[in-house]
Amino acid sequence: MAKLELAVIFGGVSSEHEVSLMSATSIIENLSKEKYNIHMVGITKDGRWLLYRGDPSALADGSWEKDEQNVPAFLSPDSSVHGLLVLHQDGAQVLRLDAVFPALHGKNGEDGTIQGLFQLSGIPYVGCDTFSSAICMDKAVTHTLLSAANVEQAHYLWFYADRFDAAPDTIRNKIKARLDFPVFVKPCNAGSSVGVSRVDRFEDLDEAIRKASREDKKIIVEEGIKGQEVECAVLGNRDATASIVGEIGASAEFYDYDDKYINGTSQLYIPARIPDEAAEKVRETAVRVYRLLGCSGLARVDFFVTAEDHRVVLNEINTLPGFTSISMYPKLWMSMGLTYGELLDRLVEFALQAAGKLQCLD
Numbered sequence: 001m002a003k004l005e006l007a008v009i010f011g012g013v014s015s016e017h018e019v020s021l022m023s024a025t026s027i028i029e030n031l032s033k034e035k036y037n038i039h040m041v042g043i044t045k046d047g048r049w050l051l052y053r054g055d056p057s058a059l060a061d062g063s064w065e066k067d068e069q070n071v072p073a074f075l076s077p078d079s080s081v082h083g084l085l086v087l088h089q090d091g092a093q094v095l096r097l098d099a100v101f102p103a104l105h106g107k108n109g110e111d112g113t114i115q116g117l118f119q120l121s122g123i124p125y126v127g128c129d130t131f132s133s134a135i136c137m138d139k140a141v142t143h144t145l146l147s148a149a150n151v152e153q154a155h156y157l158w159f160y161a162d163r164f165d166a167a168p169d170t171i172r173n174k175i176k177a178r179l180d181f182p183v184f185v186k187p188c189n190a191g192s193s194v195g196v197s198r199v200d201r202f203e204d205l206d207e208a209i210r211k212a213s214r215e216d217k218k219i220i221v222e223e224g225i226k227g228q229e230v231e232c233a234v235l236g237n238r239d240a241t242a243s244i245v246g247e248i249g250a251s252a253e254f255y256d257y258d259d260k261y262i263n264g265t266s267q268l269y270i271p272a273r274i275p276d277e278a279a280e281k282v283r284e285t286a287v288r289v290y291r292l293l294g295c296s297g298l299a300r301v302d303f304f305v306t307a308e309d310h311r312v313v314l315n316e317i318n319t320l321p322g323f324t325s326i327s328m329y330p331k332l333w334m335s336m337g338l339t340y341g342e343l344l345d346r347l348v349e350f351a352l353q354a355a356g357k358l359q360c361l362d
């Protein structure tokens with residue numbers, strides 16, 4: 001079978017640029033070189049698109065950006081092009097693609113923006129479409145939709161940051177009246193715990209709100225849930241399946257950015273140390289919300305299991321979860337017998353299937 005021309009897109013303008021570089025490195029290293037011709041497309045922090053032809057080991061520290069052979073290249077929204085326009089000095093060349101694998105996280109990568117471009121380009125792409133990506137990116141929208149579907153979540157309220165600037169007492173008093181402390185203050189659109197604070201005292205609310213508002217114009221405040229943090233990997237299109245459940249044993253006060261990517265001291269437990277009924281409820285709820293919100297390809301659905309009575313409380317849905325070989329999403333599938341490379345094949349197959357172009361990669 002002819003090799004598939006596959007672009008892996010990494011970097012991006014989001015606060016998770018560095019995380020994306022780590023995910024992309026693992027993805028590129030593990031994609032089968034027999035099945036795919038891999039084209040590495042990096043997006044710099046200021047939004048420039050470059051076709052990179054160097055060694056993937058230069059991604060993680062950002063040095064790929066300085067490679068002299070980089071050429072400006074970007075996806076064409078013209079579906080008859082069906083690929084990248086590569087801007088060589090002596091003119092533009094078309095690099096036709098069979099599929100795109102976005103190894104991006106957060107803003108512009110996981111929120112439906114770039115998925116809109118994929119859709120226009122007519123090229124099959126890994127992961128959720130514009131609509132479901134946009135819903136899952138915004139914690140206030142996800143919470144609102146899922147409370148209507150009776151999915152248990154932490155008590156919450158959300159507001160625009162400019163409303164807090166204009167009427168801080170109104171917002172402070174609403175938080176005090178409706179939620180028990182500690183609360184978690186978060187930007188509605190971010191990720192990797194950037195801008196997230198745990199607030200134990202009413203007096204410390206303002207500082208946390210200011211921090212969150214540096215990341216997004218919308219803020220969500222949630223009641224703190226006491227319990228274990230567990231995650232479930234969902235894979236597939238309309239017939240998606242759930243993995244076994246994994247647990248994060250955070251080493252810090254909560255699972256913050258340093259704990260996720262810098263210290264490496266948080267523990268992953270696979271399977272999660274929770275009762276069987278709770279694990280079953282997690283898996284069932286994960287697939288239900290995935291289908292409800294129209295997800296496809298993959299998503300990691302995160303929950304808390306309460307300490308006292310093992311209730312299953314949904315936290316969030318990540319449509320492009322961390323994807324290094326030590327990240328929870330691939331580890332959950334690996335613990336069920338798939339290799340990392342097979343998981344990548346499945347994701348490309350689901351992308352082709354969603355676009356009506358299924359090809360078996362075996």
Ligand SMILES: Nc1ncnc2c1ncn2[C@@H]1O[C@H](COP(=O)(O)OP(=O)(O)O)[C@@H](O)[C@H]1O
Nearest residue numbers: 154184190191192193194222223224225254255
């Ligand atoms: N309601 C909550 N109760 C307890 N811990 C929370 C709550 N919300 C967030 N956290 C903690 O903060 C971390 C980051 O919050 P999360 O909503 O997952 O944002 P992100 O999208 O940045 O990952 C979680 O992994 C968890 O440790």
Ligand SMILES: [Mg+2]
Nearest residue numbers: 192193302316
């Ligand atoms: Mg999270």
